[in-house]
Amino acid sequence: MLFLRDVGSTEVGGFGLTNPQDLLFVEDFVMVQQVCSAVTVAFDDDSVAEFFDQQIDAGRRPETFGRVWIHSHPGTSAEPSNVDEETFARVFGRSDWAVMAILARGGQTYARLQYHVGPGGSLQIPVAVDWSQPFEATDWTAWQQEYVDNVRRDGPLRGGTFDKIRTSHAVTEFLTDHEWLLQTEKGMS
Amino acid sequence: MKCMYINNDGAGFADYIEIPEGTTVAQLFAQRVPGGQPSDYLIRVNRQPAVADQVLEAGDRISFTPTKIEGACPA
Numbered sequence: 001m002l003f004l005r006d007v008g009s010t011e012v013g014g015f016g017l018t019n020p021q022d023l024l025f026v027e028d029f030v031m032v033q034q035v036c037s038a039v040t041v042a043f044d045d046d047s048v049a050e051f052f053d054q055q056i057d058a059g060r061r062p063e064t065f066g067r068v069w070i071h072s073h074p075g076t077s078a079e080p081s082n083v084d085e086e087t088f089a090r091v092f093g094r095s096d097w098a099v100m101a102i103l104a105r106g107g108q109t110y111a112r113l114q115y116h117v118g119p120g121g122s123l124q125i126p127v128a129v130d131w132s133q134p135f136e137a138t139d140w141t142a143w144q145q146e147y148v149d150n151v152r153r154d155g156p157l158r159g160g161t162f163d164k165i166r167t168s169h170a171v172t173e174f175l176t177d178h179e180w181l182l183q184t185e186k187g188m189s
Numbered sequence: 190m191k192c193m194y195i196n197n198d199g200a201g202f203a204d205y206i207e208i209p210e211g212t213t214v215a216q217l218f219a220q221r222v223p224g225g226q227p228s229d230y231l232i233r234v235n236r237q238p239a240v241a242d243q244v245l246e247a248g249d250r251i252s253f254t255p256t257k258i259e260g261a262c263p264a
């Protein structure tokens with residue numbers, strides 16, 4: 001996810017695939033087709049439907065793939081915008097629970113769990129990387145391809161620059177999508 | 190008759206359901222998503238976009254998936 005955040009000059013987004021035993025534990029990040037600018041990201045509706053079909057064919061339940069909405073912000077702020085809030089309420093407001101997670105290029109993260117069972121409520125949850133989990137080796141080529149395959153650029157870019165693939169990541173940024181994991185301190189029960 | 194039904198609302202649903210013969214897409218939507226706006230969903234039958242008065246057949250796969258998932262950074 002960090003790679004995809006930084007590989008292009010656009011925002012990116014996708015869904016977190018979570019562990020069926022721990023629904024807030026994000027094990028993988030999947031992009032769908034999307035139109036992105038430097039400051040916006042809009043998923044393609046057909047691609048979202050296709051993603052649901054594929055995940056169900058793979059034997060997953062909607063609660064493990066359709067509840068954690070992740071996108072990036074270009075600057076240092078991961079605070080949700082009005083557009084983010086509107087999408088979160090409209091799209092995920094009928095689900096028992098959902099998480100909106102935002103990763104800013106500056107490193108800030110934001111994650112909020114909203115639940116609609118019982119009295120309902122919402123709480124910000126800490127984002128942590130669980131280093132104890134095994135993860136796949138980094139695969140820049142595949143990730144770069146994932147970006148190229150899914151992101152269609154829209155609108156002017158900041159400063160009018162073209163995308164430039166970053167090839168020298170600091171070691172700390174050298175993380176796989178398995179490593180960008182959301183965890184709660186069991187605060188939801 | 191049995192149809193496969195997929196929806197992310199509530200606890201999420203991806204299973205076979207029993208519906209009466211002759212049920213249309215619109216009827217199923219009204220029954221499954223009471224108070225919901227059809228425009229907030231992409232409704233597909235057998236992975237193809239469906240129209241409201243389409244009559245469902247046994248074995249169909251119906252999905253109601255979210256639309257207009259948009260993010261932006263604060264202005």
Ligand SMILES: [Zn+2]
Nearest residue numbers: 084260261262
């Ligand atoms: Zn945003």
